[in-house]
Amino acid sequence: MTAHPVDVVSTAPYDAAVGLSATARALYDQGWMPGTSGNVSVRSGADAVLITASGLGKGRLTSTDTVLVRADTGAPVRPGSPKPSAETCIHLAVYRAFPTVGAVVHAHPPYATALASRRSRAGGGAVRFTDLELIKGMGRSYLDSIEIPLFANWREVPRIAAEVDDHFARPATDPAPALLIAHHGATTWGADLAEASDRLECLEALCQLALLIGD
Incomplete structure (x- = not known):
């Protein structure tokens, strides 16, 4: 089946690229x-x-x-683009x-x-946080519990993505805006870059607290 063309005029505003690079540099600085x-x-x-393009130092x-890239295939929209x-x-x-x-940070x-x-x-399983004030930073009340799904770090990244697809296809009342990959890192998301980045900060702080408490 032939893929529909993407409107490249209206889908890549300069300020979005500026925001991406600035966010990446800030996370590099951290x-x-x-x-x-x-x-x-x-x-x-x-x-x-x-x-962001592949293989580039985030501090620069x-x-x-x-x-x-196309949202359906991940292929670059413009010929000659850097590798995603x-x-x-x-x-x-x-x-x-x-x-x-609207934005994802990994x-x-x-x-x-x-x-x-x-x-x-x-043995695996979701990472659960309870009774911590910073749960509010993940869009919940601090009185709530929150579970962050944990995925295996497969060498083949599409395999990780397939498991993410499968996980979030299951019914869930209010899934957390984050996931963890064992031996790898964290991914958070939100309405925009600011919210996605703030949630990454809160997730990192929650994980630090869990390790200090011994949970």
């Missing part, structure tokens, strides 16, 4: 995107996603280091699952990664 690791994306119209990222992030398929899985999500914050690894070595 130590959560060391070297070339990590990626950030925003939804760009109904049919496309703007994402500029607005030209982004790629507009290797984890593009995970971002697309989130956008498919949550039509109101990074390697140390406490979140450590807690995900510890949980994986203990």
